[in-house]
Structure formats: C-alpha cells, structure tokens
Amino acid sequence: MESIMRIQTAIVLVAAILGSLPAYAADPAPIAFAVPKDTDMPKGEAGEMILLGRRLMSETKRLLPDHVGAEMTCASCHLLAGKVPFGSPFLGTSPAFPQYAPRAGREITLAERINGCFLRSMNGKPLPVESKEMKAMLAYMDWLSKDLPPTKGKLAIQGKGIGKINTDLVPDPVNGRKVYDRDCAICHGADGEGKIDARGETVFPPLWGDKSFNIGAGMARTYTAAAFVYRNMPLAHGMNGLLGQGGALTEQEAVDVAAYFSHQPRPDFPAKVKDWPKDPKPKDARY
Ligand code: HEC
Ligand code: HEC
Known part of the structure; x- marks a missing residue:
C-alpha cells in the first residue's frame, strides 16, 4: 500500500515537472521536414497553376499590385516560398485547414488565412476567393504537402511554424x-x-x-x-x-x-x- 502511494507521489511529481517544461521540449515531431522539388511539378494545366502559385509567393507585389501595399512578398516571411523549416513553411498547411482561429473567434478556411496575411502582413487588400491567383496559391500549398500522410488536421512536422521563444524574457x-x-x-x-x-x-x-x-x-x-x-x-x-x-x-x-x-x-x-x-x-x- 505504502509503495503504491510512493509511486503515485512520484507520478504526480513527474507530471508536475513535465507540465512546467516549455511546450517545445515535449512536442512530438515524428514527421521529418521534406518538400517536393520544383522540378517535380506535374505537367499541363495543374502544373501551371502550381507554378503560378509558387511565383505569386515571391513576386507578390509585381503580379498583384492592387492587393499589396507593403514593399514585401509572401516569401519575405515565408522563406523560400514556404520551404524552410522554422521559416514559417507551408508544409502541412493545407491539411490543417479549416481551423479555429482565436484572432477571428471562429473557424476559418485556408483562403481566409491567406487573406489575413494580404490584409495585415502585406498591408493590402484581400484576393477574391474565386480568383485564379487565389486558386493558384492554394494549388501550390496543396502540392507542397502532397507527400504527407493523408490525415486531416495539424500534423506534428519538424520545423513547422517559426519555433517557440521564452515569453518570460523581458524585452529591452x-x-x-x-x-x-x-x-x-x-x-x-x-x-x-x-x-x-x-x-x-x-x-x-x-x-x-x-x-x-x-x-x-x-x-x-x-x-x-x-x-x-x-x-x-x-x-x-x-x-x-x-x-x-x-x-x-x-x-x-x-x-x-x-x-x-x-x-x-x-x-x-x-x-x-x-x-x-x-x-x-x-x-x-x-x-
Ligand atoms: C544579409 C542581409 C540580412 C541581415 C543582416 C538581416 N536580414 Fe532580415 N531579412 C533579409 C531578407 C533578404 C529577408 C527576406 C527573406 C527572403 O527574401 O528570402 C529578411 C526578412 C526579415 C524579416 C521578415 C520580413 C519583414 O520585413 O518583416 C524580419 C522580421 C527580419 N528580416 C528581421 C531581421 C533582424 C531583426 C535582423 C538582425 C538581427 C535581420 N533581419 C538581419 C536579410 C537580412
Ligand atoms: C510580415 C511577415 C509575413 C508576410 C509578408 C506574410 N506572412 Fe503569412 N504568416 C506570417 C506569420 C508570422 C504567420 C504565423 C506563423 C506561425 O505562427 O507559424 C503567418 C501564417 C500564414 C499562414 C498559415 C500557415 C499555417 O501553416 O498555419 C498562411 C497560409 C500564410 N501566412 C500565407 C501568406 C501569404 C500567401 C502571404 C503573401 C500574400 C503571406 N502569408 C505573407 C507572416 C507573414
């Protein structure tokens, strides 16, 4: 009986320690970061849409002058058009949408998330959801995730997002x-x-x-x-x-x-x- 209680105490202690660790220490990251090569894009119409989506990421302002206010491209923050681990990559983005967005207080689609960056990060205007350019961006993001397991939802991928930082540090x-x-x-x-x-x-x-x-x-x-x-x-x-x-x-x-x-x-x-x-x-x- 006493030994069971000791084990219970130990479990509670371990759980407390784990709970106090920063989240990144415990995050499982079973899926290695790997994106397809641009040269592996399909031929024909589907491939052309993916390629247009790829170009829109790094030539955003030139191709969409009416929608971009800032002197920035999507790739200014989504490095190499969303292909760099911890450079806010788009690997695993498509399967994770629609998802609940606390900032909006409701579930949003991937097109709405993209338009969030048009409105804020690019200080511009949203792209019509039915436009060729929006469809191209979605096609590009779908293609980046094509080799992932076919599960919907947020997948644990190494290098997803921008990584964590210790938010207890006081800025100077x-x-x-x-x-x-x-x-x-x-x-x-x-x-x-x-x-x-x-x-x-x-x-x-x-x-x-x-x-x-x-x-x-x-x-x-x-x-x-x-x-x-x-x-x-x-x-x-x-x-x-x-x-x-x-x-x-x-x-x-x-x-x-x-x-x-x-x-x-x-x-x-x-x-x-x-x-x-x-x-x-x-x-x-x-x-
Ligand atoms: C060698 C040049 C270089 C240096 C030095 C550099 N950056 Fe950057 N930075 C870039 C480039 C280029 C990009 C856009 C990414 C791209 O085009 O691939 C960028 C993107 C960014 C972005 C995201 C886009 C934006 O405009 O908000 C931030 C934030 C940023 N840098 C902050 C910094 C900070 C802070 C430092 C210093 C600690 C720094 N950079 C040093 C070249 C540089
Ligand atoms: C000034 C920097 C910046 C620019 C420019 C920018 N974004 Fe973002 N974007 C972010 C940040 C920061 C996040 C949240 C990243 C995180 O926490 O993982 C984000 C998130 C996203 C997401 C959600 C990714 C996911 O997997 O959940 C999408 C999609 C997206 N951006 C698309 C775009 C597109 C398309 C453009 C160009 C029209 C763009 N962004 C321009 C900073 C930027």
Missing part, C-alpha cells in the same frame, strides 16, 4: 536598438526602410515605416517576431543550403531587437478592433 528595446544597428541595419536599412532594386523588386524587406507590415500583423507582436528572428536572422546561407543561420543571436537579443523594430511606426489596421472577440489576447498583442 534600448539593447534591441544596439543589436539592430550591429546585425540588421546593413540589410534592412538604418531606418528599417529595406531596399528595393531598380525594377521595384524587394531585395531586403522593410521592418518598419509606411512600406512595412501593419500593426495587425503577427510580425508586429514582440514574441512572434522574436521567434522568427531567433531562428532565421541575420539571414545567411546555412550549412545545408537553406536560408537562415539561426543561433547567431541569444534568445534575449532576439526578444530585444524584436521589441525594438516591431514597436516602430507602421501603418494602422482599423479592423483590429474586431480581433480576439472571444479568446484572451496574447500578452504581446499591441491593441
């Missing part, structure tokens, strides 16, 4: 500015303005100002931006040919620099008043 924007000047300004500009080339293509996306994402974007939140920056910036070519070097900044530096640039002036998003109608706001929400 003064140090963040130092990190910015040291490690970021060379590409993103002394005033966060980024750089476009002679044809108007984005070379380095802006981090703040009129041409950046608006205040309603996920990247305008300190810890979302910090997690992305921690694993992907400063940008460089990794050992295995992917973008991002990761590990160049400490988590604290990533939080500091994220707090610094995310809180700089940027376009407003008036519809923000409708966000999080039911669920609690994340602690780094700006409004």
Whole structure:
C-alpha cells in the first residue's frame, strides 16, 4: 500500500515537472521536414497553376499590385516560398485547414488565412476567393504537402511554424536598438526602410515605416517576431543550403531587437478592433 502511494507521489511529481517544461521540449515531431522539388511539378494545366502559385509567393507585389501595399512578398516571411523549416513553411498547411482561429473567434478556411496575411502582413487588400491567383496559391500549398500522410488536421512536422521563444524574457528595446544597428541595419536599412532594386523588386524587406507590415500583423507582436528572428536572422546561407543561420543571436537579443523594430511606426489596421472577440489576447498583442 505504502509503495503504491510512493509511486503515485512520484507520478504526480513527474507530471508536475513535465507540465512546467516549455511546450517545445515535449512536442512530438515524428514527421521529418521534406518538400517536393520544383522540378517535380506535374505537367499541363495543374502544373501551371502550381507554378503560378509558387511565383505569386515571391513576386507578390509585381503580379498583384492592387492587393499589396507593403514593399514585401509572401516569401519575405515565408522563406523560400514556404520551404524552410522554422521559416514559417507551408508544409502541412493545407491539411490543417479549416481551423479555429482565436484572432477571428471562429473557424476559418485556408483562403481566409491567406487573406489575413494580404490584409495585415502585406498591408493590402484581400484576393477574391474565386480568383485564379487565389486558386493558384492554394494549388501550390496543396502540392507542397502532397507527400504527407493523408490525415486531416495539424500534423506534428519538424520545423513547422517559426519555433517557440521564452515569453518570460523581458524585452529591452534600448539593447534591441544596439543589436539592430550591429546585425540588421546593413540589410534592412538604418531606418528599417529595406531596399528595393531598380525594377521595384524587394531585395531586403522593410521592418518598419509606411512600406512595412501593419500593426495587425503577427510580425508586429514582440514574441512572434522574436521567434522568427531567433531562428532565421541575420539571414545567411546555412550549412545545408537553406536560408537562415539561426543561433547567431541569444534568445534575449532576439526578444530585444524584436521589441525594438516591431514597436516602430507602421501603418494602422482599423479592423483590429474586431480581433480576439472571444479568446484572451496574447500578452504581446499591441491593441
Ligand atoms: C510580415 C511577415 C509575413 C508576410 C509578408 C506574410 N506572412 Fe503569412 N504568416 C506570417 C506569420 C508570422 C504567420 C504565423 C506563423 C506561425 O505562427 O507559424 C503567418 C501564417 C500564414 C499562414 C498559415 C500557415 C499555417 O501553416 O498555419 C498562411 C497560409 C500564410 N501566412 C500565407 C501568406 C501569404 C500567401 C502571404 C503573401 C500574400 C503571406 N502569408 C505573407 C507572416 C507573414
Ligand atoms: C544579409 C542581409 C540580412 C541581415 C543582416 C538581416 N536580414 Fe532580415 N531579412 C533579409 C531578407 C533578404 C529577408 C527576406 C527573406 C527572403 O527574401 O528570402 C529578411 C526578412 C526579415 C524579416 C521578415 C520580413 C519583414 O520585413 O518583416 C524580419 C522580421 C527580419 N528580416 C528581421 C531581421 C533582424 C531583426 C535582423 C538582425 C538581427 C535581420 N533581419 C538581419 C536579410 C537580412
């Protein structure tokens, strides 16, 4: 009897310890990150739609000038058009939708999620769901996930999302500015303005100002931006040919620099008043 109680106590203790660990330590990640090669796109009409979707990810503004306000492409944040682990990839995105979105307070389709990024991250206008371009983007995302198990819902894929960051770290924007000047300004500009080339293509996306994402974007939140920056910036070519070097900044530096640039002036998003109608706001929400 006594030994059973001892075992019970031990179980409770282990459970308490596990419960207090950050979620990423316990996340199962059984599916290895692997995306199909562009050269494996099917021929014919289906392949053309996938290819158009692929191009829309990295030539977003040129192909859709009426829908994009920022000097950014989808690939500014979804690295290599959604093919980089922890670079907010689109592997596993299609099967995970429709899904409940706390920010909207209801279930949303993948097209609605894409339009969320058009409205906020691209500071632009939504694409009609029936448009050829929307269908092409959906076709591209479906194709990226074609080799995954045919299960619907969120799959545990290594490198899905942007990774976690310790949200107990208190941001120090003064140090963040130092990190910015040291490690970021060379590409993103002394005033966060980024750089476009002679044809108007984005070379380095802006981090703040009129041409950046608006205040309603996920990247305008300190810890979302910090997690992305921690694993992907400063940008460089990794050992295995992917973008991002990761590990160049400490988590604290990533939080500091994220707090610094995310809180700089940027376009407003008036519809923000409708966000999080039911669920609690994340602690780094700006409004
Ligand atoms: C300023 C950065 C930024 C830009 C530009 C951007 N996004 Fe996003 N997007 C995000 C962030 C941040 C998330 C949430 C990532 C996470 O937490 O995993 C996201 C999530 C998504 C998701 C959900 C992915 C999933 O698997 O749940 C889709 C789909 C998406 N974006 C599509 C687009 C498209 C299409 C474009 C271009 C029209 C675009 N995004 C431009 C930052 C951006
Ligand atoms: C060597 C150039 C380079 C350096 C240095 C660099 N970046 Fe970037 N950054 C890029 C490029 C290029 C992209 C867009 C990704 C792409 O086009 O593949 C990007 C994208 C981003 C994005 C998402 C898009 C946006 O505009 O919001 C953020 C946030 C970001 N960088 C933050 C930083 C921070 C913070 C630092 C310093 C710690 C930094 N970067 C250093 C080149 C750089």
